[in-house]
Every structure is written in structure tokens, then in C-alpha cells.
Amino acid sequence: MKKFLLIISLFLAAYLKVSANEADLFSYNKVAVQTALSDLSVLESYVIEHPALAIVNVTKSGSLMINGIELFTNPFMGGGDAPLGIPAFFWGCVLGIIGVAIVYFATNGDMNQVKNAIFGCIPWVVVWIIWYFLIYDVAKTVTNPYIAPGY
């Protein structure tokens, strides 16, 4: 029993390796974020309390300027220039060639972003080729009654 527990413990220790460096990446200065957004929080409170007034202010100004703060409205831009704020290579990696095309159009042809998406696309293409030639082709041969063995 002791040996069993020891093996289990060793296995867990190896599997759940501790690394302080990477854990540190998952910290952020919440106060700094709140401070940076504090004027928007004030505006948010004002809008919640006086929704109609706030909207009238925006409309009268003729632009999306309120209390000296110019606002953009696209809820899909994650704080940066990339779609959802997610790097282009990610889209290429997950969505393949379509992802590259999408990044091209979504970033108005930013070639640096497109290049990243193309590199992200490479493994997707490799996986697709392997799937097509090795798995799909074999499956087709096995299941297609019109293909005689040996073809």
C-alpha cells in the first residue's frame, strides 16, 4: 500500500510540476486597470442614474463625445487592433486558409498580421493533408464497394 501511495505521489509530482515563473504571468495590477478606467466608471454610473440625459448629451454633441471623452463603440475589438484582440497567428492556426483571408480583410491588408496568420495556417494545412491522404483515403478505399482491393 505504501509503495502504491509513493508511486501515485511521484506521478502527481511529475505531472503537476511547479513553476513560479509561468504562474506569475497570471497576475495583473487590478488597481492600475481600475484607475485607468476610472473616468469611464464615473460615466457609467452617470449613465445608469440618468440614461436618457446621457444619450441626449451624446446626440446633441453630434458625435460620440461625452464629458470630454470620445467613445468608440465596436464591442468586438478586444482593446487592440486584432480581431477580438487575439493575435493573427491564432486565427490562422485554428481556421486555416480561411483564417488568413479573414485576417487580411479584417485588418485592411496589414501584411504583418497576414504573415502571422499564414504561419499559423501551416500546421492546419499539414493536418488536413495527413487527414485527407492517410485517413480519408484509406477509409474511402475500405468502405467504397466499387473500389476493388488493391486499388
Next chain:
Amino acid sequence: MKKFIILFLFNSVIFLNITGQKFYRINGEFTIKGKTADGKNQLTMGKFYYDKSIQKLVYISNFPIDETWVSVDTNLYKIANNKVIARYSSPPLSLFSIFHLALTSQINNYGLKNSAFTISKVEKQNDMVITTWQPPSSMSKITGKVLISNKSNTLFGIVFLDSKSKVIKKQFFENYQNVSGVEFPMEITDITYTGDKENYQVTSYKNVVIDETTKNMYFDFPIPAY
């Protein structure tokens, strides 16, 4: 013996019922506060609707102006006064939204399980389990890893790294609430890095509803002719 069989069948039915529960809709209210390093601000408030079978992600903003944003397939529509004001090509944002991930129980791996990324290691630090998702080796000089941390079996943070292990983006999922069986983060903080500068965005949700049976016209928001 009969009792045993009945008990077994009864338990099986309960088990299948629990594990087979499928959620398909989510809606609620959102507030997005954002500030970029170059001084752009965002304060958008309104309601969101998502039905995973329709795969239309609908944001109906009532502040700062009345407008609707709909992401469907690879199009993003901006609609106001029942007219399409603009149409953009975009990735299928709905499939990578927190709503789709929550409804399809993919929040913990951020949908990476079905991508070209592979798990290279799993680490435990204090109350976090950190999973490192590695791009294929052919890409290692160009792209970096994606690290995902889970706390109490729920997604806490995502870190995107470049090829030199420099952080590009961090995303934190906090204030989880169990809404009708779905664990949903009521606050998401995005930090993206432009050089040495940081861009912030905090998205808050409230009054979240799972599997709303009415409001069909919002979940399948009709796109006016463009």
C-alpha cells in the same frame, strides 16, 4: 434481482439526464469599458443574445448610441435604424465568444482542444493549474505558446505569448456565477500590449439567462438588406 435492475436503470437514466444536458441559449446585459494606450475610450452598454444553433452573436447597444452589432459566419454587421450601416469581414467571432464556449463546455480550454495547438505541459501553482498549449515546432520561431490557468476547475486566465515568450495579451475571467447550471464569468479583463504600453478592456455581465424561450427575434436577429 428485479430491484437491482430497476435501481440500476433508474440511476442510469439520472446519469444520462445530467451528463446529456445541453444548453443552447444565453442572453443578458453587458457593459464594456476600454482604454487604449493611444487614448481611445470605449463605454458600451446594452444587451447580448446568443443561440449556439443559430451562431449569431447579437449585441444591442443602448449607450452611447442605439446600434446593433451582429456577428454571423465571417461577417460583422453594424445596424442602426433598421439599416446596415457597415459590414466587415471578420473571423467567426461567435465561435470564440465566451458565450459559445460556456454553452459548449469549452471554457476550460478556450476551444483550443480542437485546434492545431497541443498540450505540452500541465503545472500546478498554489490554487492554479496551468496548461501550456504549444504551437507545432515548425512555428516555434514565429509564434508562441498559449497558457491557460484554471482555478477550482474554472478558467481563470489566458496568456498569449509571441515567439520570444513576450506577452502579447492577457485575459482574466472572474466573478463566476452558476446560471441555471452554466458557470459563467461575470467579469472579463483584457490586457493587450502595444510595445511596452498596455490597453485595457473590462467587460461586465449581469442578468444572464440560460435557455430563454422567448425573444426569438433577438437571438436570430434579422439582417436588413445591405
